Amino acid sequence: MTQQPSNAASGASDLSEIEKETARANVDTDPISANQRDFAGLRGHVIAWLAVGYSVFHLMVMNVYPLETWSYRLSHVGGGLILGFLLFSAHSYHGDRHGGRPLWAKGAVAVGGAGILYGLLCVVAIWINGRVFGEALPPAWAMSTFGIPLAGGSALVIAAAWFAPGPKRQVYDLGDTLLALAALAATAYLIFFARQLQLRAGMPMALPGDMWAAVTGVLLIIELTRRLAGLALVIIAGVFVAYAFLGPWLPGIFEHRGYDPKRFFSYIFTDNGVLSAPIAISSTYIILFVIFAAFLQTTRVGEYFVNLAFAAAGHRRGGPAKVAIFASGLMGMINGTSAGNVVATGSLTIPMMKKVGYKPQTSASVEAAASTGGQIMPPIMGAGAFIMAEITGIAYMDIVYAAIIPAIIYFVSVYFMVDMAAQKANMKGLPRELLPKLDVLIKQIYLFSPIVVLIGALFMGYSVIRCGTLAMATAAVVSWLTPHAMGPKQLFNALDNGARMVLQLVAVCATAGIIVGVIALTGIGSRFSTVLLTLADQSQFLALFFAMVVSIILGMGMPTTAAYAVAASVIAPGVINLGVEPLTAHLFIFYFAVMSAITPPVALAAYAGSALAGSDPIRTSVESFKIGLAAFVVPYMFFFSPAMLLDGSWIDIAHVTVTAVAGVFLLSAAVQGWFFGRAGWAARVALLVSGLAMIYAGWTTDLVGAGIASALLVVQRKVGLSAGVSPGTD
Template sequence: MSHPSALPQDASPVIAKGVDEEPLASNQREPANRLGLLISVICALYTAFHIFVMNAYPLETWTYRMLHLSGGLVIGFLAYSALVQKLHTEEGMAPPRGLVELAVLGLAALGVGYGFAMVAFAWGGWWLAGVVAPAPFVLQSHGLPLVAGTALAVVAGWIWSPRDRSRVYLGDWLLCLASITVAGYILFVVGGLRLRAGTSLAQPADLYAALAGVILILELTRRLTGLALVVIVGVFIAYSFLGPWLPGFLAHRGYEAKRFFTYIFTDQGILGDPIAVSSTYIILFIVFAAFLQASKVGDYFVNFAFACAGQTRGGPAKVAVFASGLMGMINGTSAGNVVSTGSLTIPLMKKVGYSPKSAAAIEATASSGGQILPPIMGAGAFIMAEVTGIPYTDIVIAAIIPAVLYFISVYFMVDLQALKLNMKGLPRAELPKFNVLVRQVYLFLPIIILIYTLFAGYSVIRAGTLGMAAAAMVSWLTPFKMGPKQVFQALDIGAKMSVQMVAVCAAAGIIVGVIALTGVGARFSALLLSIADQSQLLAMFFAMCIAIILGMGMPTTAAYAVAAAVVAPGLVQLGVPVLVAHFFVFYYAVMSAITPPVALAAYAGAALAGSDPMKTSVEAFKMGLAAFIVPFMFFSSHELLMQGEWADIAHVFVSAMLGMFLLSAAVIGYFFGRIGLLPRAMLLGAALAMVDGGWLTDGIGLAVAAGLFVWQRKMVTPASLSRGSVD
């Protein structure tokens, strides 16, 4: 579906149209008419509820997080089917249901309906008659039918869910009702649940409500992110029960179901830090991105990038580095950003000479890098602030140099590859005119206002809200003025975009809860300490591997939340500063999106480019190699995180920049001309020598680079030197 650009058609050629719009997922519904309007109204109310509570009427913590989770589950089950969807059916009629399906749905409806009725009766007695303690059977009898009905509705969806995008399956309506029932029970007994959850005093009804909630979370996570995260969560849940039979440091005493599931549904688990951040900062900035999308500001960002760099050698690839990084910073999903901006940049990269594999890899690498780009960092900065207690502004300042090193490295690789293959840019006649676009530079105001307010001492919530307002206001200076209809559209889009993060953060909360309950994080810390007795560098390498493995197949938010619980405490015990330790694991959690064999961002790019997924992931790994080295750089030189004197910071920054250039030249195989394997290995060694940040290692790296430069000048022929010269 095409959309007009933020530029008048007669003023300038247009390249970017609707680049920041979320494409429909394969199992996403697209209901029309009254049903579509009903779902849109629910979504808009969900988003408006969050904005109102965050800015005007704060709620009690558990209540707010539970409503956030329950609302996300309802929207998720309405918007996403259990099975892949097809286009609208020609006859527009639902296929007849068989007797088995009717029986299963009937039993599911009885179970969920009874559970809902009991919880509703309890709330009604409280609201209408002031009865705070209903008859025992009311809350004690609802749980088992609720769990059974929920499980049957899930299974029915797996088997009989229709493949028509325009309808919502009856089983999914039941799952929505089950989500409301779970929230209703937990909020009704929240006072007592705080005291008894995770102990022998927990009630069977607590267990069943929590178990039903876990089933709902895992099913929605499966629909939104696939099986990878569900399998990982399942492994952690099984670990809680299998502890007595496990060997070595993995062994623990094991937990009964009642204690485990009630503990998981507390602020130590599902309602803990990931959902705390999801219900505040993440949804706020997703809605900010939705306002930018509704006002077509995202199109302007990409068109501006093409106007600046589209005509340079390998221009579309350089645009991808800039535009995909910027959009990835805001929307917080690597694979999703690849699909949205990559649908434009990948074909254009192929047009100027990049192979499908390289085009997909560059897009995946840039989109993943958006997660480490301040000030938003794809919500990573907010989670880090929540987990560590370090002020958000300190985290953003610390992230500047590593992000610059990453993107300058990718830029060097793109430029050197274009130079090596003698690529050209796009013709100037096909690009947006810079002198036209520069007159609309005020469209950057929402980002500028956001950054200014964040550093002027405003709260993150207030800054994000002002950014939304700014996006709506600047739209009045464009052909796409945001009125009530467009604001409603932005609120609707924001809720649908945030559902994945709700499910992912809830699933990550289960893992975090298991780690806290079983103490496996402390055991990993002890393991790291024992390895560090032999070599601290080996311990850091081991920590890197764990962070990457934990993040494979998981969205960035969940990957970091889990790595922060398992790996970061061990690094802190090694004597690594808290900020450095968390940045270390955060980088590798982010880069798991382009790390073979499970590289979600690279796979998404490969699907668009028509390239081999595994070869694309290997290429993306090479392109993003800087992100695998930079954490070791700021581990050995804390100045890269703005820690220390300005002179020392400047020294390590300059040496690191040179190291990134040498690294890029080694990966691409071009250093003032084509180079073979031995010079590439020497350049890689020179780049790694500059990791330490010391004067001696910097001198060694520069000496090797200078030697190779002289060798290149003497050994190549004048003809090849002319072809390889830098413009």
């Protein structure tokens, strides 16, 4: 899938240095590709066709041929599991083994494989008996014996994959093929008996087969999540599953009567758990926009966005960092994962930032902060807006409108941060001869039409699915105006890439569904909310502070979609019960769940950036936290000032926006120690006080903040002039 460098964005035969770097960066930007196998020959073609079929299946169901909800969601999860195990090899936290597997692992795979194959045979017999021979009752021998071999065999193969995996990127692994077959067997059973399972889920009449199919599904989901998202989310999910069984022995609010395995697992694989809101969104909006992102990447239309940003701002002070803010925010809005976006755009922007003088640590931090900010940028918000609409019942467009001003303030703050850092270091921009030609790129502004169509259709009231499909089609059409017109081969590659890119989110959303199901079954969410109310003692501010802490802790090591879904289930009811508006409460929780990606000590986006920049991960996470500091203030701003969420008169909205921008400017100056010249610690404290005063809505505090800032500006000017220093200009 290596792609050739493009001159589409420049329209010239000789590429600029930036365009060459862009082409090289686009060769392999998948954050989990290091664990993806290299395929060749027939096997590679078969898996590519399976991936294309997975994408086409979803597009057809969403746009042409609707499918019953349960079957569709189960197909989404099951298909993702099958592709995931075929594409991504296991890895070990004890180091990779490049030699042969130990004897016990080979034995586990052999015994487990026999169990999986027997379970698959039973499911096939059940299907043939019902669909071919028309028998009302499935064969008793198959129903009573398939479950234990299937679940036990899967557990054995997973154990071998965990403790004794083969080398990374190996072409073939028998164990992973067996796990793909186990996913096929469990999913086929659940789909075939989906309607019955809906009626008897979690009830005494649930069949043993229901439980064993669900057990197999949960094991496979957890293992694929381990491979694609790391161990943190797996541990959290494991704790929640254990909690469902250990309730009778736990103290205080954690105590519950406990559940037997049959009730728990048959309940967890319904729309109360695995198939709940996260998978509902993953199977529709997330996969749609991931395929859209794949279309932009394959047609090189997405490349135009980066080149235009470099042409417009690359020559300015700290130009590549400012380019990263625009490009990463735009692409992060679409692709739905902070760490993935860091790798996709950071592979270009981080080296360029280092070239103009930013430290490796700062380069990675800027990229992490900008990419994470893409998750809060309307109208897509990395699928967050869709999940919020699904959970709350609030209209999608209401969420989009409300999120506009907070997102703008965040990105303005990041811009201030990088600009002041550039001033302190007296950085210059990149030479214009190394940059794409702006006048040439302006003539190709039509390449922005996919984004224009997407946003325009959303605001015209079309359904989100229709809007995404139209934007995808537009990307294909405008590609015909470039040397990389989308023909059959490019279309195939885009659909193939889209399926591969979405697998991590499928696994993560399914695991989040397990956690949500435990919360719903045990009632721990409502009890936690009661405790939250008691601790807050009717104080909305304290309740929101606790919500911030819990959201960040839950979000550490988890992708945005999972972090928000879990945090909203646990925290939101208690905050809303204290009188906070549902939209405000959920946006508040969402912001902090997103910002956990740049919050030490576990900051996935910052770690991804540090790997590209060659910087220390912990120091990078601390600096990315500082650069994204506004995001930790903005939620309190819209809590105290509902006008920031467009809830108020235009005068109030304009007032709160202007003062908020001034406030984050002053906060940025305090963090960077630069206010029209270097600022000492006393000046930084004064800037912090004035910034917070400007942020808090109220004319009195605004006047206080403006007064402090004005006095400090006079002092800074005098100090600068007496020292013979004049502030730089951009």
